[in-house]
Amino acid sequence: MTKVIGGGRRRSPGTGAFRAGGAAFRRIALARSAARGHSAAIATATRRTAMLLQILTHTPAWVFAVFALLAWLGGRQLRPGSTPLARAAALPLAMAVLAAYGVATAFGRSGAGLPALAGWAAAAALALAAAGRMPLHPAVRYDAGTRRFHQPGSAVPLALMMGVFATKYAIGVTLALHPGVAHQAGFAVGIGTLYGLFSGVFAGRALRLVRLAMRRHAPPPAAA
Numbered sequence: 001m002t003k004v005i006g007g008g009r010r011r012s013p014g015t016g017a018f019r020a021g022g023a024a025f026r027r028i029a030l031a032r033s034a035a036r037g038h039s040a041a042i043a044t045a046t047r048r049t050a051m052l053l054q055i056l057t058h059t060p061a062w063v064f065a066v067f068a069l070l071a072w073l074g075g076r077q078l079r080p081g082s083t084p085l086a087r088a089a090a091l092p093l094a095m096a097v098l099a100a101y102g103v104a105t106a107f108g109r110s111g112a113g114l115p116a117l118a119g120w121a122a123a124a125a126l127a128l129a130a131a132g133r134m135p136l137h138p139a140v141r142y143d144a145g146t147r148r149f150h151q152p153g154s155a156v157p158l159a160l161m162m163g164v165f166a167t168k169y170a171i172g173v174t175l176a177l178h179p180g181v182a183h184q185a186g187f188a189v190g191i192g193t194l195y196g197l198f199s200g201v202f203a204g205r206a207l208r209l210v211r212l213a214m215r216r217h218a219p220p221p222a223a224a
């Protein structure tokens with residue numbers, strides 16, 4: 001109700017109280033909404049953590065052994081060292097084969113196997129051509145007498161090895177959770193292309209070392 005004072009109108013004190021009460025209810029509603037959002041975020045994080053732990057606990061022990069081996073092999077190349085010819089060429093080739101094996105195991109039995117292998121082959125050829133033409137580090141030397149390479153430390157081999165391992169592990173988890181994606185041609189070609197890049201880069205690195213060794217072993221040109 002309103003009161004008339006001096007010909008004018010003045011609002012009842014109850015009107016202000018209603019307004020204050022409405023503002024209080026709105027603040028409570030906002031607080032409850034924020035609390036629900038916070039609880040939902042915590043629940044999502046908890047589910048993701050539980051899923052990650054479940055994935056790790058169901059990972060075979062040999063996978064962790066392969067990771068440790070690759071980390072050890074790549075870590076050794078962070079420091080300058082001397083490597084026999086056979087080992088220097090075999091390690092990159094072995095990693096190239098591992099990448100190709102990743103394509104075969106992921107898509108070999110699906111209808112997308114051929115597109116995946118085609119993507120791998122095309123990407124491997126391009127990466128091999130590009131990596132094979134890159135010059136070696138100026139400090140790389142080959143001793144024909146001992147048949148050993150002397151190379152400076154580099155983080156590239158470790159990064160490439162971890163890249164292959166992470167790709168293969170992630171694809172394995174994805175196919176275990178969603179087997180249907182193995183039959184999707186677009187997905188298969190994309191993964192095959194990624195594996196092909198790894199294979200080509202590794203093979204190109206081996207090719208550069210073999211070329212250097214062949215030049216050192218080549219007989220000197222005959223005198224005129």
